[in-house]
Amino acid sequence: MSGRDHLILIGAPGAGKGTQADRLVEKHGFKHISTGNLLRAEISKGSELGNSVKELLAQGKLVSDDIVADLILANVDLENEAYIFDGFPRTRHQAEILEEKILKGRKVKAIYFNVQTDQLVDRLTNRRTCGECGEIFNLITKPLNSDGTCTQCHSDNIVQRKDDTEEVIRDRMQVFSKEISPILEYYKGKGCLKEIDGSLGMEEIYKEVVQEI
Numbered sequence: 001m002s003g004r005d006h007l008i009l010i011g012a013p014g015a016g017k018g019t020q021a022d023r024l025v026e027k028h029g030f031k032h033i034s035t036g037n038l039l040r041a042e043i044s045k046g047s048e049l050g051n052s053v054k055e056l057l058a059q060g061k062l063v064s065d066d067i068v069a070d071l072i073l074a075n076v077d078l079e080n081e082a083y084i085f086d087g088f089p090r091t092r093h094q095a096e097i098l099e100e101k102i103l104k105g106r107k108v109k110a111i112y113f114n115v116q117t118d119q120l121v122d123r124l125t126n127r128r129t130c131g132e133c134g135e136i137f138n139l140i141t142k143p144l145n146s147d148g149t150c151t152q153c154h155s156d157n158i159v160q161r162k163d164d165t166e167e168v169i170r171d172r173m174q175v176f177s178k179e180i181s182p183i184l185e186y187y188k189g190k191g192c193l194k195e196i197d198g199s200l201g202m203e204e205i206y207k208e209v210v211q212e213i
């Protein structure tokens with residue numbers, strides 16, 4: 001048993017969940033499970049599952065609850081590791097699935113990064129990812145090297161996610177706004193919700209997150 005509570009990072013696309021998760025993995029030994037990353041990996045592999053969800057991801061629409069729940073179950077070892085769930089749950093129903101079929105009574109803490117939509121659109125249109133090592137950049141606040149390469153591994157394979165265009169971002173925000181209140185109510189009701197002002201800098205947010213683990 002890892003003995004630690006699992007963490008659920010809740011926030012709109014671009015709220016900083018992935019960035020905070022990377023640091024918690026590096027400094028506190030959590031395992032990061034991102035349903036978006038798992039789905040994108042299936043699409044890159046060209047698997048049957050990947051092909052069946054490709055269009056939904058391109059449009060910013062939600063994949064079925066069963067598909068994401070099965071993907072998580074296939075990729076966790078809850079007995080031995082403490083996990084950070086990123087991008088799941090995205091609906092109240094998924095929160096119930098997480099509790100009943102995945103965690104089965106294991107303890108969690110939910111952390112909500114609250115950020116205004118305009119700031120999120122700005123962040124997402126400037127987001128780039130290194131296709132080699134996965135480092136996440138922001139062209140303004142966390143730039144690439146001056147020659148456009150990754151600051152970590154120096155690769156020039158820098159990619160922009162297909163769903164990080166303004167039109168798809170607005171659709172993803174709408175999906176998020178519709179589903180967020182019931183999720184927050186669910187975890188508030190369980191007494192395990194912490195809200196953080198996600199417009200703060202990366203360091204300040206990280207300090208607040210660390211107090212919760």
Ligand code: AMP
Nearest residue numbers: 035036056057060061062063087088090
């Ligand atoms: P993300 O990387 O978390 O922004 O997710 C990218 C896309 O993957 C979303 O816009 C959805 O199409 C899909 N996705 C990720 N997580 C879930 C989930 N928990 N439920 C349904 N669809 C998801």
